[in-house]
Amino acid sequence: MLRSLSTRIAPVxxxxxxxxAALLAAALWSARSLSAPQPSAAVATAPRAPLDGAAGANLFGASPESAQNNAVQLLGILSFDPRHAAAIVSVGGxxxxxxxxxxTFNNDMTLAEIHPKSIVVERHGLRREIALPAAQNPNAYVR
Incomplete structure (x- = not known):
């Protein structure tokens, strides 16, 4: 019976x-050996230089000094009548x-609008909204 079974199976x-099976084993072994990281010597990297924020401002034609001098801070809003409203502002400290x-204030800025908690300042045709800072003591807020 054993002999009849072996004669039935063709050797090819x-x-x-x-x-x-041998080709599959060889392919798996080569894929594993090629994808394994090679040990290498530690590469010393130079420390990064700190970022310079002034370079970004100069990119668009503004100097950082003028941006600080034109910083508008809204300190309060006086709005007894919408037509006669006013704002308390500080420019550049x-x-x-x-x-x-x-x-107008600071020679080139105009107070365009006053809202309940913000103002709109116009400078060279561009409008920017400036909000009131959050109250540190909510009980001191008077309307």
Whole structure:
């Protein structure tokens, strides 16, 4: 019976199966050895230079000094009547001033609009909204 079984199995398909298994093993071994990281010496990197924020401002034609001098801080809003509203502003850390709607300050800025918690400042045709800072003591807020 054993002899009849071996004569029935042809040697060619069995050899093809063994060859395919050997090829698969070789392919897996080469893929593993090629994808494994090679040990390398530690590479010393130079420390990065700190970022310079002034370079970005100069990119668009503004100097950082002028940006600080034109910083508008809204300190308060006086709005008894919408047509006669005013805002208390400080420019570049200077003393606070009261500016009425349509009034100019800092030679090139105009107070365009006053809202309940913000103002709109126009400079060279561009409008920017500036909000009131959050109250540190909510009980001191008077409307």
């Amino acid at each position: 398909p069995a050899l093809a199966t063994v060859a395919a 200077d003393a606070a001033r009261v500016i009425h709607v349509g009034g």
